[in-house]
Amino acid sequence: GAVVSQHPSRVICKSGTSVKIECRSLDFQATTMFWYRQFPKQSLMLMATSNEGSKATYEQGVEKDKFLINHASLTLSTLTVTSAHPEDSSFYICSAITGNVVFNEQFFGPGTRLTVL
Amino acid sequence: DQQVKQNSPSLSVQEGRISILNCDYTNSMFDYFLWYKKYPAEGPTFLISISSIKDKNEDGRFTVFLNKSAKHLSLHIVPSQPGDSAVYFCAALSNFGNEKLTFGTGTRLTIIP
Numbered sequence: 001g002a003v004v005s006q007h008p009s010r011v012i013c014k015s016g017t018s019v020k021i022e023c024r025s026l027d028f029q030a031t032t033m034f035w036y037r038q039f040p041k042q043s044l045m046l047m048a049t050s051n052e053g054s055k056a057t058y059e060q061g062v063e064k065d066k067f068l069i070n071h072a073s074l075t076l077s078t079l080t081v082t083s084a085h086p087e088d089s090s091f092y093i094c095s096a097i098t099g100n101v102v103f104n105e106q107f108f109g110p111g112t113r114l115t116v117l
Numbered sequence: 118d119q120q121v122k123q124n125s126p127s128l129s130v131q132e133g134r135i136s137i138l139n140c141d142y143t144n145s146m147f148d149y150f151l152w153y154k155k156y157p158a159e160g161p162t163f164l165i166s167i168s169s170i171k172d173k174n175e176d177g178r179f180t181v182f183l184n185k186s187a188k189h190l191s192l193h194i195v196p197s198q199p200g201d202s203a204v205y206f207c208a209a210l211s212n213f214g215n216e217k218l219t220f221g222t223g224t225r226l227t228i229i230p
Contacts, residue, residue, distance in 0.1 A: 004160070034217070041126065043119070043206065043220040044161070093160050106218070108153075108160030 002028045004096050006109035013084055014117055021079045021112045023094030029074035030096035034106070035067075038091045050077045084116040120144045121209050123221040131229050136194040138224050140207035143188065147209035151218070152181060152192045155204045164205075165192070197228045 003026040013019050023033055032051050036044040048069050050056045056069035066088075068080040077096075081088055093111040122141045130136045140150075148169040153161035167174040167181045167190065174181050180193045194201055204225045208218040 006160075009158075036220075041222070043121070043222045044218075046217060046219075049217065091158075095160070106163070108162070110160050111158060113158065 002026075002096075002098070002107045004030075004094065004107045004109040006092075006094060006112050008112060009110060010113045010115075012115045012117065015085055016083055018080055018082045019084055019114060021081075021092055021094075021114075023077045023079070023096070023109050025075045025096045025107070028096075028098050030077075030098065031074065032097050033071060033077040034095045034097075035069060035077075035079050036093045036095070038093065038111075044093060047079075081114065084114070086116045089114055089116045119222065120147075121207060121219050121221040123205075123207060123224045125224050126222070127225040127227070129227045129229055130197045132199060133196045136192075136197045136201065136226055136228070138192040138194075138205050138207075138226065140190045140192075140221050141188055142190075142209055144209070144211060144219075145188070146211040147219070149210040150181070150183060150190050151208045151210070152179075153206045153208060153220075154201075155206060155223070157204075161206060194226075197226075199228045199230055202226060202228045 005024045007022045035047045038044045047062045048056045048058045050069050050071040052071045052074050058064045071077040095106050095108045097106045151166040152164040155161045165176050165179045165181050167183050183190045204223045206223045207221045
């Protein structure tokens with residue numbers, strides 16, 4: 001299957017700072033990328049849908065000014081957590097699709113563990 | 118509002134026996150269902166899926182059953198192997214072509230050697 005990478009895999013930051021997480025599709029062009037977050041022992045919650053060259057679509061309850069998403073190219077989407085607080089500590093996972101409507105072609109990255117002190 | 122539920126947070130099964138993971142959903146608009154396997158600190162990996170027009174789909178050791186009237190699906194793994202130990206998520210899609218997944222809360226499966 002296609003490979004999606006995330007960087008960094010783990011980040012610890014101080015409260016009030018901003019953190020950028022990168023999601024890259026390594027061997028395919030991703031017309032759409034999704035950002036999820038997962039709290040311990042809970043399901044993956046979709047935060048936003050990111051389409052190349054356009055503004056991200058955020059799910060209800062997700063602050064777009066806090067979680068800035070940029071999908072600058074067909075292989076890269078970034079999630080910036082601005083003015084991070086301890087409650088933002090979570091596991092953030094991106095996924096990417098090729099534009100094909102075959103449902104199982106949604107490939108997930110390995111995730112980024114964010115800890116805000 | 119949890120539209121996809123996995124009521125068993127954990128399950129232990131003897132190696133070689135059958136593992137049955139259950140999933141219930143409330144949204145009748147869901148028409149495609151997927152199972153993912155997830156190891157700690159990794160992203161989910163797709164396992165198997167089923168369309169709402171079917172009631173069974175089989176792929177090797179994995180079989181997914183769908184009961185639309187009960188809004189229930191299950192994943193059967195047989196025979197279970199130690200490498201199957203992971204967290205399993207069911208996920209649902211509504212409307213053909215919509216790739217926005219709604220995930221269940223996951224079931225941690227432990228295979229006992």
